[in-house]
Amino acid sequence: MLKLEDTYRHKGQRNALVKLLEKKGIKDGNVLQAIGTIPRHFFFDTALDSHAYEDKAFPIGEGQTISQPYTVAFQSELLEVKPGDKILEIGTGSGYQAAILHLLGAEVHSIEFQKKLFDKTKKFLTKLGIPIHFYFGDGSQGIPSQAPFDKIIVTAGAPVVPNSLLKQLEVGGILVIPVGDRKTQKMMKLTKKTAKKIIQEEYDNFAFVPLLGEEGWRSQSV
Ligand code: SAM
Numbered sequence: 001m002l003k004l005e006d007t008y009r010h011k012g013q014r015n016a017l018v019k020l021l022e023k024k025g026i027k028d029g030n031v032l033q034a035i036g037t038i039p040r041h042f043f044f045d046t047a048l049d050s051h052a053y054e055d056k057a058f059p060i061g062e063g064q065t066i067s068q069p070y071t072v073a074f075q076s077e078l079l080e081v082k083p084g085d086k087i088l089e090i091g092t093g094s095g096y097q098a099a100i101l102h103l104l105g106a107e108v109h110s111i112e113f114q115k116k117l118f119d120k121t122k123k124f125l126t127k128l129g130i131p132i133h134f135y136f137g138d139g140s141q142g143i144p145s146q147a148p149f150d151k152i153i154v155t156a157g158a159p160v161v162p163n164s165l166l167k168q169l170e171v172g173g174i175l176v177i178p179v180g181d182r183k184t185q186k187m188m189k190l191t192k193k194t195a196k197k198i199i200q201e202e203y204d205n206f207a208f209v210p211l212l213g214e215e216g217w218r219s220q221s222v
Contacts, residue, residue, distance in 0.1 A: 004128075006039045013053035014040070020055055021073050028077040034103040035073055040066075042128070043094040062114045064209055066094040067155060071206055078176045078189045078203070079151045081106050088146070088168070090139035090211070091155035095121040098132045101153075108132045109146055111139035113212055140213035142168040149173065157185040157208035162215035171195060178208050182217065 018036040026032060041052035043066055048058055057065040067075075075097070081087070083105030089098055092112035101108045110132050112118040122134040135143055140162050142152070147168035154165070154177040161177060169175055169192045178185035187203040210217045 004042060006042075010039060010041055010053070017053045017055065017069055021070055024055075024070055026070070026073045026077055028073075030081070030104055031073050031076045031100070034076070034100045035069060037103060038096065038099050040069065040096060043096045043099075043124075060094045060117070061120075062117050064093055064114060064117060066096050067208075072097050072100060074187065074203075075153055075155070075176050076100055076104065078187070079153055079174055081151065085150040086148075087151045087153065088139075088143060088149040088165075089153050089155060090142075090165075092121050092132075092134065093117065093155065095125045095130070095132070097153070097155055099125065099128075099130050102130055102132060106151070109135065109143060109149070111135040111137055111143060113138055138213035138216075140164070140211055140216035144168065152176070154178065154211060155208065156211035156216070157182065157206075158211040158216055160215075161188070161190065164215055166190070166192065166198065178206050180205070182210050183207060 014036050018032050041049040044052045055069050057068045060066050081104040085106045087101055087106040087108050089110040092110040098108050098110045118136040125132055141164045148170040150170050150173050152165050152175045157178045165175055171192055173192050175190040178187050180186050184205045184207055187206055189201045191199045
């Protein structure tokens with residue numbers, strides 16, 4: 001049974017989380033406001049929802065996780081979201097990151113590789129009235145039929161930057177992607193200055209579940 005009650009206690013916990021994220025270095029006021037607005041506990045299984053406002057990743061079923069709030073905030077900040085941006089998210093998962101991007105004013109296209117998770121999250125966000133364009137499939141190759149995108153965010157750890165994603169990025173666009181091995185990845189921000197010139201910036205290490213697929217890891221196992 002889904003619990004869709006947002007109480008003063010939840011709001012208080014969200015405010016405390018926002019303060020913590022500010023302390024950890026998140027500066028974008030719009031991102032902080034979105035985290036302070038979206039009820040993260042809606043995206044949790046009832047058994048775990050008392051943990052929803054801890055700054056931690058948690059299981060969401062099918063061996064996958066909802067990202068840590070700091071990670072969501074950090075990636076969202078790097079994306080420099082502007083109202084009307086057409087954003088591709090790879091790894092819909094619980095739908096929390098997609099909901100944050102929507103609240104920031106983006107047109108969100110989100111793709112998920114796990115059918116059960118795709119079905120569950122599409123149904124849930126539709127019920128919440130959050131208009132996301134959902135796709136089922138291998139997002140490591142992007143979504144050529146919907147390209148180009150102003151921004152692309154990858155929420156699973158990639159072995160390399162997929163070429164398809166760079167191709168599907170608009171000139172002036174930003175790709176935010178964790179790249180590394182199966183356990184830790186460096187957060188990277190790639191800005192497409194011209195069709196041929198990409199500026200690359202590297203940030204801290206994070207620990208994501210693997211990006212599977214044709215331009216990701218070829219199998220679930222090591
Ligand atoms: N953004 C999610 C959220 O807000 O809950 C968290 C994503 S979770 C850390 C990573 C997700 O990426 C998992 O749901 C996983 O199934 C998905 N994934 C892995 N490889 C993928 C691929 N090639 N295409 C699309 N989704 C993929």
